[in-house]
Amino acid sequence: MLQINELHAGVENKKILKGVNLEIKPGEIHAIMGPNGSGKSTLSSVISGNENFEVTKGSVKFLDENISELGPEERAHKGIFLSFQYPVEIPGVSVTNFIKTAINENRKAQGLEDMPASEMLKLIKSKADLLEIDRKFLSRSLNEGFSGGEKKRNEIFQMAMLDPKLAILDETDSGLDIDALKIVANGVNKLKSKDNAVIVITHYQRLLDYIVPDFVHVLIDGKIVKSGTKELAYELEAKGYDWIKEELVS
Amino acid sequence: MNLKDKLVSSYLAFDDHLEDDSPIHEIRKKAIHTFEEEGFPTKKEEDWKYTSLKSILNKDYSVFPKGNKDVKFKKVRNYFLYDIDSYKLVFIDGVFSTFLSETTHDGLDICLLSAALSKSKYKAVIENYYNKAAAKNSISSLNTAFAREGAYINIPKNKEVEKPIEIINFSTGNESALMVQPRNLIVVGENAHVQIIERHQSLTANPVFTNSVTEIFAEKRAYLDYYKIQNDKENASLIDNTTIHQEQNSNCKVHSFSLGGKLTRNNLNFIQNGEHCESTLKGVTILKDKQHVDHNTLVKHNAPNCESHQDYKGLYADSSTGVFNGKVIVEKQAQKINAFQQNNNILIDDNATVNAKPQLEIFADDVKCSHGCTIGQFDEDALFYLRSRGIGLKEAQALLMYAFANTVLESVKIPELKRRINKLIANKIGVNIGFDI
Numbered sequence: 042m043l044q045i046n047e048l049h050a051g052v053e054n055k056k057i058l059k060g061v062n063l064e065i066k067p068g069e070i071h072a073i074m075g076p077n078g079s080g081k082s083t084l085s086s087v088i089s090g091n092e093n094f095e096v097t098k099g100s101v102k103f104l105d106e107n108i109s110e111l112g113p114e115e116r117a118h119k120g121i122f123l124s125f126q127y128p129v130e131i132p133g134v135s136v137t138n139f140i141k142t143a144i145n146e147n148r149k150a151q152g153l154e155d156m157p158a159s160e161m162l163k164l165i166k167s168k169a170d171l172l173e174i175d176r177k178f179l180s181r182s183l184n185e186g187f188s189g190g191e192k193k194r195n196e197i198f199q200m201a202m203l204d205p206k207l208a209i210l211d212e213t214d215s216g217l218d219i220d221a222l223k224i225v226a227n228g229v230n231k232l233k234s235k236d237n238a239v240i241v242i243t244h245y246q247r248l249l250d251y252i253v254p255d256f257v258h259v260l261i262d263g264k265i266v267k268s269g270t271k272e273l274a275y276e277l278e279a280k281g282y283d284w285i286k287e288e289l290v291s
Numbered sequence: 292m293n294l295k296d297k298l299v300s301s302y303l304a305f306d307d308h309l310e311d312d313s314p315i316h317e318i319r320k321k322a323i324h325t326f327e328e329e330g331f332p333t334k335k336e337e338d339w340k341y342t343s344l345k346s347i348l349n350k351d352y353s354v355f356p357k358g359n360k361d362v363k364f365k366k367v368r369n370y371f372l373y374d375i376d377s378y379k380l381v382f383i384d385g386v387f388s389t390f391l392s393e394t395t396h397d398g399l400d401i402c403l404l405s406a407a408l409s410k411s412k413y414k415a416v417i418e419n420y421y422n423k424a425a426a427k428n429s430i431s432s433l434n435t436a437f438a439r440e441g442a443y444i445n446i447p448k449n450k451e452v453e454k455p456i457e458i459i460n461f462s463t464g465n466e467s468a469l470m471v472q473p474r475n476l477i478v479v480g481e482n483a484h485v486q487i488i489e490r491h492q493s494l495t496a497n498p499v500f501t502n503s504v505t506e507i508f509a510e511k512r513a514y515l516d517y518y519k520i521q522n523d524k525e526n527a528s529l530i531d532n533t534t535i536h537q538e539q540n541s542n543c544k545v546h547s548f549s550l551g552g553k554l555t556r557n558n559l560n561f562i563q564n565g566e567h568c569e570s571t572l573k574g575v576t577i578l579k580d581k582q583h584v585d586h587n588t589l590v591k592h593n594a595p596n597c598e599s600h601q602d603y604k605g606l607y608a609d610s611s612t613g614v615f616n617g618k619v620i621v622e623k624q625a626q627k628i629n630a631f632q633q634n635n636n637i638l639i640d641d642n643a644t645v646n647a648k649p650q651l652e653i654f655a656d657d658v659k660c661s662h663g664c665t666i667g668q669f670d671e672d673a674l675f676y677l678r679s680r681g682i683g684l685k686e687a688q689a690l691l692m693y694a695f696a697n698t699v700l701e702s703v704k705i706p707e708l709k710r711r712i713n714k715l716i717a718n719k720i721g722v723n724i725g726f727d728i
Binding site: 089090091092093112113114116117118122123125128129131132133134139142143146147150182199203 | 670671672673675676677678679680681682683684686687690691693694695696697698
């Protein structure tokens with residue numbers, strides 16, 4: 042589904058990713074862990090097409106197509122979704138109106154008519170229920186004055202609505218208390234199928250108790266330096282990252 | 292003959308028909324004198340630095356329209372907010388339309404200024420209020436000299452007006468070029484509540500120049516909600532001169548939606564005379580082509596413990612130009628004032644221009660005043676966020692523009708008006724999304 046080859050990327054003159062290789066197949070959950078500043082968020086931004094980052098070398102293929110030249114909306118149309126670490130506040134547009142626009146823009150790209158209002162309403166209701174989202178919440182301005190937990194829950198709500206093939210969850214666990222974390226993780230698990238894939242970017246092993254990864258990768262200084270199964274996450278939680286760095290030096 | 296000379300000589304002819312002993316006559320004579328001395332404002336004056344009237348003064352306007360032309364309700368229905376659920380004062384080419392209007396004298400007066408000026412039962416109100424609030428500068432004086440018609444609204448003490456009042460001035464194109472000078476007098480009595488919507492609407496492409504004066508008096512605990520819809524045709528220009536005097540505990544709000552026209556100048560003055568007054572001035576400006584809007588606001592705090600809030604948002608495309616000149620004066624005795632002013636602009640094209648000039652003159656020492664002004668482009672992070680959800684660049688920009696302008700709508704109290712303005716804004720910006728507001 043996703044193939045990243047020797048990817049180098051950065052901002053202006055700062056190199057951040059220095060040769061990332063990663064392959065993700067349908068049905069898989071991959072966790073990417075690593076210390077602050079190792080390039081985790083840059084990787085998710087680059088996959089989803091943030092134009093603030095420049096790809097200097099390597100390629101990103103999605104469904105066997107090189108997507109390096111595609112804009113973020115085109116990648117979204119193909120089925121890539123990024124749950125933001127810091128969702129942007131947009132006063133003046135309600136959650137409902139935003140998601141309706143997004144759904145219909147995606148349909149338009151697929152050559153479909155707008156979704157009928159009644160169908161939209163039903164879909165919104167079922168996905169809001171899945172994430173235990175209050176109806177009042179949906180008429181509020183997008184992310185404006187939302188708590189950390191509400192913002193993240195809203196991200197996963199959008200994911201549920203858009204039903205992507207590849208979802209990247211960028212530090213979705215940060216700012217969540219344990220109850221919110223369970224709701225979010227439960228939502229992600231229910232959306233999971235053999236046809237879609239998830240990348241979980243996190244600092245901590247905590248989220249991985251609920252969203253259980255098939256593979257765990259360690260990103261340090263712009264490179265994936267170690268890959269393993271979920272046991273690797275426990276080891277990182279217990280021992281930190283220094284032992285890997287030492288391993289690398291020796 | 293230039294417009295000024297034409298107006299001055301037209302006044303002489305007009306003056307011949309007036310009753311000599313009326314007090315209004317004295318006011319007129321003084322006013323035309325001021326206009327004759329000072330003429331139309333030019334860019335040399337500080338307050339008109341960014342707005343030139345040249346392009347609208349060079350037309351040969353009819354000052355006294357030939358006669359009234361009928362307008363079918365069906366043709367103008369869309370310009371009204373409601374078919375029946377509002378009082379209406381409708382003027383066609385400056386002349387009152389009995390057919391399209393709905394006036395009342397039942398417990399409150401919603402009628403014509405011409406009647407109020409001529410009938411003895413209104414004499415006391417006219418003597419108390421008429422021309423007491425209007426600025427004495429040349430442009431307002433010009434209106435004062437010629438003023439014959441407009442809205443007369445007098446809401447007595449404790450009266451809550453149950454439906455909004457719509458004041459609409461249509462121009463039909465019956466004249467090749469028309470100048471109209473509506474004059475409105477509005478008195479909101481103690482603890483009275485009223486909502487008013489004002490609109491100037493040309494029905495053809497013929498040039499129209501409107502120089503309007505509105506005087507408003509809000510007595511103690513009065514509540515006024517005033518909406519100005521400025522979405523006129525490409526050859527229609529407007530100078531709106533509105534002054535509001537507020538007494539103790541009164542609350543007045545003016546929303547200006549400047550979405551069209553050739554040139555619009557809003558002179559909006561709030562004078563707070565009593566304690567615990569609240570004044571709100573909000574505006575949404577969306578312009579394109581060579582349109583020009585100049586918001587010239589003044590809030591004068593004469594009494595302590597009052598508040599004022601100004602929030603103006605502007606979106607400028609093509610070669611359109613905007614001005615925000617907001618003045619706040621806090622007099623020495625006006626302690627414990629909260630005065631806020633915010634002006635945010637987005638320039639959509641490189642050729643668009645905005646001139647923003649906040650002016651604070653504070654003579655009291657215990658006040659909270661703030662002003663902020665931004666002129667910028669789109670927020671890149673917000674654009675990426677929207678695009679990452681599959682919303683194309685153009686649509687994402689439109690959605691952000693819509694969101695930017697829409698925040699001003701939160702304080703619009705009439706749901707149907709909110710819906711209409713929302714739709715207007717969405718149309719202007721080109722957001723084609725099935726919003727259910």
